[in-house]
Amino acid sequence: MHVGLHPFASTGHEARFATFLCALMKVRALKEDDAVDIALKIFVKYLDVARNVQVTYRQEPAGSHGVWGLDDYQFIPFIWGSAQLMGPDPPVKTSDFSDPQLARTFSDEYMFLACIKYINEVKKGPFFEHSNTLWGMTDVPEWSKINSGLIKMYKAE
Numbered sequence: 001m002h003v004g005l006h007p008f009a010s011t012g013h014e015a016r017f018a019t020f021l022c023a024l025m026k027v028r029a030l031k032e033d034d035a036v037d038i039a040l041k042i043f044v045k046y047l048d049v050a051r052n053v054q055v056t057y058r059q060e061p062a063g064s065h066g067v068w069g070l071d072d073y074q075f076i077p078f079i080w081g082s083a084q085l086m087g088p089d090p091p092v093k094t095s096d097f098s099d100p101q102l103a104r105t106f107s108d109e110y111m112f113l114a115c116i117k118y119i120n121e122v123k124k125g126p127f128f129e130h131s132n133t134l135w136g137m138t139d140v141p142e143w144s145k146i147n148s149g150l151i152k153m154y155k156a157e
Contacts, residue, residue, distance in 0.1 A: 081112025
């Protein structure tokens with residue numbers, strides 16, 4: 001049986017990779033104590049590779065929800081990235097995260113903003129048009145509320 005390359009990219013691929021990382025923790029190849037580093041280093045490297053493949057090979061999203069979906073290629077990094085920004089004095093206000101300059105400035109430090117930077121690089125037009133669901137989150141006053149809402153969305157997917 002011949003299995004060809006799948007020409008599409010999706011949030012399912014990132015879920016499989018996250019599951020793979022969890023399996024490595026389960027068999028103790030990775031330590032649970034290193035979960036933050038695994039998310040912020042290994043998973044971020046996976047995202048870099050996935051984004052490079054998506055752009056290089058012009059991969060179309062699989063199962064896109066269009067403008068009404070969170071994003072065609074990524075979901076988990078929004079959850080982990082919003083958790084990273086929770087706290088009493090986040091460096092970026094929820095109302096400002098869609099600003100392209102802000103996303104470029106903080107994309108190396110914050111996973112959520114790296115996602116926004118990537119969206120701004122691959123999609124054309126005003127942010128509120130191509131990423132309406134994310135745009136709506138700029139009205140949410142706290143990162144913790146964005147995070148809990150994203151978790152609910154993910155579970156519903």
